[in-house]
Amino acid sequence: MPDKDPFRESRVESRRSRPAKPPLSRDVIVEEALRQMSTEGGAPLSLRRIAKALDTGPASLYAYVDGMSELQALVLDHALAGVQTDSVGSWRERLEALLISHATVLARSPALARMVFQTTAVGPNALRINDAVLQLLAEGGVDQANAAWAIDLLDMFVSATVAEHAADTGAAQPGGPIEQALARASAGEHPHVHAARDDILSGTGEERFRWGVDILVRGILSRAQSQ
Amino acid sequence: MPDKDPFRESRVESRRSRPAKPPLSRDVIVEEALRQMSTEGGAPLSLRRIAKALDTGPASLYAYVDGMSELQALVLDHALAGVQTDSVGSWRERLEALLISHATVLARSPALARMVFQTTAVGPNALRINDAVLQLLAEGGVDQANAAWAIDLLDMFVSATVAEHAADTGAAQPGGPIEQALARASAGEHPHVHAARDDILSGTGEERFRWGVDILVRGILSRAQSQ
DNA sequence: ACCTGAACACCGTTCAAGT
C-alpha cells in the first residue's frame, strides 16, 4: 500500500478551520433566521433549520434564546431596524412614507409578515417607529389622547395589510378563490356584492394602501377636531 | 370455573352500538373542529386531534376534506354563521353592531382568531356579511367605489383586533411586556411615547374598538363626500 | 459549568396494502 500523499487535498474539514463559522450568539442566530426567511420562500421559521445551518443541534440554541417566541420578537425588531422614520414633505406625506416603509419591510418575506400578529412588537425599533408617528400626528394637530390610540390603529392597518398579502397565495388573482366567491354572489341573494364586484377587485395593492392611509388620517383628524 | 354471568354489565363496548358516533362527513369534522377550538383553550387546530376524537386515523379525514387549509376555510365560514347582520337603529349604529358581532364571534376562541389571516373568508357567510356592510354604507350615502374598498378595510380592522387580542397572552396587563417597553421609553430618547404612555395604555378593549369604528366611519364618509 | 445527543410528544400528508 502506498504511503499517503501528505500533500493531497485534505477531504476532512476541521470545523475549527472552516472560515468564520462564528461561535453561537443571539445575533448570529437572529441573523441566520432573517437570512432564511428572506431566502427560503415563505417557509415558516424553524429552530431546527436554524440549528442545522449553524452546525448544531436544536437544543444548543436554548442557551442564547428562550425559545421560539422570544426568537420571533428578536427577529421582528431586528427587521424593523430597516423602517425609515425620516423623510421630507408635509407631515401627512411623511406619515404616509413611514407607513409604506413599515409595510415594505414586513412584506419582504411572507414568514415575517405572518409573524406580525404572533408577537407583540415591543423592541427598541418599535419604540422608535411609534415615537416618530406620534411626532407626526402632533405636527398634524392631533391631541395626545387620540394620537396615543391612533398609533395602534395605524399599526394594525400596516400589519393586517401585509398579513393578508402573505396569506393569499394568489387568492386575489383572476380565477382565484376571491373572484370565484364574487361570481357566486347572485343579483338576487347578494345584490350589493353583485353590483360592486368590479369595484371590489379594482386597484393595485399600493393604491389601496394609500387609500387606506387616507381614510385613517381623515378619520383621526375629524375626530380630533370635533373635540 | 363459574359460568359467566350473562347479566353482568358488558365491559366491551361495540363501537357500532355506541350512541350516535355518526359516520364521518365534512359536517361532522367541521363541527368537531369548532368544538375543540372552543373547549381546548387556545390550542391550534390539529387534524390528528380531530381524527382521534372521531375515532379514526388522520388519513381518513382526507376523504372528506382536502387538507388543513380547506378545513380552516370551512371552519371559519361555519363560525361566521353566528354573525348577526340585522339589528335596529341608524345605519351607523347597525354597522357598529354588525362589526361588534363579527369581532365577538371570532374572539370566541383564540384558535379561530389566529386563523383569520391564514385563510381568506370567501364562504357564503362572508358573502352575507359583506353584502350587509355594503347595504349599510349605501344607506349612509357612501358611493359604491369607496364602499367596495371600505369593506376590506373594516374587515381588516375586525380581524386585526381579534388577532392582536388572541396573540397577547396578557401582553397588555400591568407588568406585561407592553408596560415594560413603555417604561424603557425615556423622556430624552422617545419623548412622545414617554409623554403619552398613560394614554397609550388607557381604555378598555371595547372602548378602543368603538373608537376605531368611529375613526373608520368618519374617514370613509369624509372621503366619500369629498368626491 | 457548559453543551448537546437523543428522546418526547407532537405535527400534516402520503401511500401501499388490505378489505
Added chain:
DNA sequence: ACCTGAACACCGTTCAAGT
C-alpha cells in the same frame, strides 16, 4: 372502490449524560 395503519419528513422543547 374505499379506507386506513404505518411511514415519512418534519416540529419545539426537555433533560440526562458527557466533557
